[in-house]
Amino acid sequence: MARPPGTLLLLLLRLLLRLAAAGRPCGPARLSRDTVLGRLGANITLTCQDEVPANATVLWRVEEQGAAGGWGRQLAEGNTLLLRRLRYEDSGHYSCSVGSHLLRSLRLLVAEPPETPQVFCYRRSHDKDVLCEWPQQEKPSPGTRAVLWVKRRFTAENATEQRCRYFSKARKFVCRVKVPPGTDDTRHLVVSTCVSNSAGGSAGKDKIITLSSVLKPDPPVNVTVEALEKAPQRLQVHWSYPPSWDPRFYWLRFQVRYRPEPAPTFVEVDQVTTTWLDIRDAWRGTRHVVQVRAKDEFGHGAWSEWSQEALGTPWTGLTCPIVPLHLLQVPMEDGTYGVTLLPRLFREDDTDGAGGSVMESNTHPVASPYAFLVTGASLLLGIALFVGIVVRYRQTWWTSEQETTKPEGEGQHMLVPLRLPLPTLSETPLLSHPAPSTPGVLHMTQADFSSSGQ
Structure with missing residues (x-):
């Protein structure tokens, strides 16, 4: 029965991948004849020679690092040496001798076979290199070597080899893959890994990636939560782009999640294109936990990790009217x-x-x-105004009273004739003397009228 053309093509591709992987052996390093391998935590027995003279005393020594010359530190006597619960520090050169005659020298390596790598690749931004890493459950043995190969898919070109570093604090291996400028983000790449030491080697599964699919930004930074005055159900969240992402060329979209501290689940807000969000359904008087994460504006790659938690409580101020x-x-x-x-x-x-x-x-x-302070100040100000008004009006009343008690004619301005009046016809005047007039009012007598020539 003939196979479909698609099946033959798939088998051919698998054969090419196997041939490419065959040129990258991943196994334990070759050990010399005088090297003994010991497992971590196990017991091991070192033998000097098969036959030793009966009267000879065999002495074991270990060469200490940094010791200049000499046979090293003495351990024990006998044709065999038993070492219990091996540690990495027990690795070194051991020798046995009779007197000053060296019989044998051995190299002991304490190592554990490496763990199988579970590789995860990501890229912090469009202008950064690709980082591939995998965690380690246990600390790798000294001398462990990790290598990563990258090649374009469906090509017979040689793979690019990258050495990987182990970070003890993070307990993971990290490999940096250089991305040449102008590389197509949609081109498929094949990533292979191998970890080996003297105790064995382990190869990870080949991983097919593209530069756009491994895009994963760093989480947003400087996340703050602020309360809005006189808004007991609102919170305003602000954040900033991560330093590894340049917003001048590419933007990010964000997702915000928040919850009041008694609640176990988060409320999520998607498709946020700004660096702030106004929450309008916060719980009154309750502290809220807020986190933000980011993704490429076109949806390429994966979401970043959630940012660090930021805390905030809505406005809880009270307004108290002043009432007697x-x-x-x-x-x-x-x-x-x-x-x-x-x-x-x-x-x-x-x-x-x-x-x-x-x-x-x-x-x-x-x-x-503050209400009591305002009330007291208002009361003092009112008393001061009242006292000032009383003093002012008291002075006015006093002045008016003085004016009403002046002697008759004081302050009056009488008209003085320009010439002496004519002699009267009789001693009895025709008109009575005028009454005292109000200052500022003009009064004319009969004599004045006569002297005026009318």
Whole structure:
């Protein structure tokens, strides 16, 4: 039965991949004849010679690193040497001798076969190299070597070899793959890994990647949560682009999640293109946990890790109107007086629709100390204004009283004739003397009228 052309093509591709991998052996390093391999934590017995003279005393020594000359530190006597619970520090050169005659020298290597690598590749931004890494459950044995190969898929070109480093704090191997400028982000690459030491070698599965598919930004930084004044259900979240991403050429889109601390699950907001978000359904008076993560604006690659948690609590300020205390007092059933507090001083869920709450008179009123300061200052200012008005009007009244008690004719300006009046016809005047006039008003007598020539 003939196979379909697609199946033959697939078999041919697999054969090419196997041939490419065959040129990259991944096995233990070859050990010399005088090298003995010991497993970590196991016991091992070193033998000097098969036959030793009966009267000869065999002495074992170990060469210490940094020791200049000599036979090293003496261990024990006998044709065999037993070492228990091997450690990495037990690796070294051991020798046995009779007197000054060297019989044998051995090299002991304490190592564990390497773990099979589970490779994960990512790229922090469009202008960064590709990083491939994998974690280690245990610390690798000294002398462990990790290598990564990269080649284009469906080509017979030689693979590029990259050495990998082990980071003890992070407990992982990291390999850096150089990306030539102008490389197509959609071109498929084949990544192969191998970890080997003297105890064995282990190869990871080949991984097929593209530069766009491994794009994974770093999480956003500088995440802050701020409360908005007079908005008990709102929070405003701000954050910044990670330093490894340049927003001048490529943008990111973000996802924000938040939850009040008593709640076990998060509320997520997707498709955020700005570096801030206004939360409008926060719980009143409750602290919230907020995190942000990022992804390429076109959806390539994977989401970044969540940012560090940021905490924030909505605005919880209270506004207390200044009301005289005697207007709030109401009689109680037992004959005492209580105080009725306005509903504004309480949350909506604390009232039962009665229009207010009554509390006993020995309860401290809920009021800000600034309200008392403003009340006291207003009272002092009012008293000062009242005293000033009283003093001013008292001075005015005193001046008016003095003016009304002046002697008759004081302050009056009488008209003086320009010439002496003519002799009167009789001693009895035709008209009586004019009454004292008000200052500033002109009065004319009969004589004045006669002297004027009319």
